[in-house]
Amino acid sequence: xxxxxxxxxxxxxxxxxxxxxxxxxxxxxxxxxxxxxxxxxxxxxxxxxxxxxxxxxxxxxxxxxxxxxxxxxxxxxxxxxxxxxxxxxxxxxxxxxxxxxxxxxxxx
Amino acid sequence: xxxxxxxxxxxxxxxxxxxxxxxxxxxxxxxxxxxxxxxxxxxxxxxxxxxxxxxxxxxxxxxxxxxxxxxxxxxxxxxxxxxxxxxxxxxxxxxxxxxxxxxxxxxxxxxxxxx
Numbered sequence: 290x291x292x293x294x295x296x297x298x299x300x301x302x303x304x305x306x307x308x309x310x311x312x313x314x315x316x317x318x319x320x321x322x323x324x325x326x327x328x329x330x331x332x333x334x335x336x337x338x339x340x341x342x343x344x345x346x347x348x349x350x351x352x353x354x355x356x357x358x359x360x361x362x363x364x365x366x367x368x369x370x371x372x373x374x375x376x377x378x379x380x381x382x383x384x385x386x387x388x389x390x391x392x393x394x395x396x397x
Numbered sequence: 398x399x400x401x402x403x404x405x406x407x408x409x410x411x412x413x414x415x416x417x418x419x420x421x422x423x424x425x426x427x428x429x430x431x432x433x434x435x436x437x438x439x440x441x442x443x444x445x446x447x448x449x450x451x452x453x454x455x456x457x458x459x460x461x462x463x464x465x466x467x468x469x470x471x472x473x474x475x476x477x478x479x480x481x482x483x484x485x486x487x488x489x490x491x492x493x494x495x496x497x498x499x500x501x502x503x504x505x506x507x508x509x510x511x512x
Contacts, residue, residue: 391442
């Protein structure tokens with residue numbers, strides 16, 4: 290089973306700042322089958338990025354994903370008020386599919 | 398517009414069987430994709446339970462494999478989850494989701510296991 294580790298656990302930033310979230314895998318994620326999801330309180334998660342770097346439909350370009358192998362990054366170039374949420378990475382290269390523990394981005 | 402909606406009992410007693418159904422609209426299950434169940438204990442992270450392909454091939458999390466069955470009813474455009482012998486540790490919000498990339502999610506349904 291591929292174990293995903295996310296850092297930091299919490300990121301305290303102000304609107305307009307840049308957010309950099311890290312996801313590290315215990316083994317290589319084949320074909321970069323790595324996704325990023327945003328979850329707001331009381332809501333289901335929603336897909337932001339798939340294939341490590343492809344934005345899902347309707348996702349603004351301030352969200353970008355990068356990385357390969359075992360190290361992946363989600364960057365939010367300029368935080369908007371609606372971006373404060375929990376972010377999860379997820380690998381779907383290997384069964385069982387697994388999630389990271391999440392990074393909470395909160396308002397400083 | 399693809400939509401998924403979970404349904405099923407919200408309260409179970411220990412040792413009972415959890416049964417949930419996901420009704421899919423806006424997309425035919427027979428057209429492809431994997432169909433996935435994920436759960437999230439209150440205040441905690443996400444756990445992949447398993448998936449079914451439209452043809453019926455299934456994949457389960459090893460830790461749940463002995464208790465889980467996922468099935469599909471193409472005539473109703475639904476897929477279902479059964480989890481036997483539930484305990485308090487199975488208390489969670491259960492989501493049905495489309496495909497490995499998890500592009501469309503149901504709103505989730507809270508299932509509580511309590512005596």
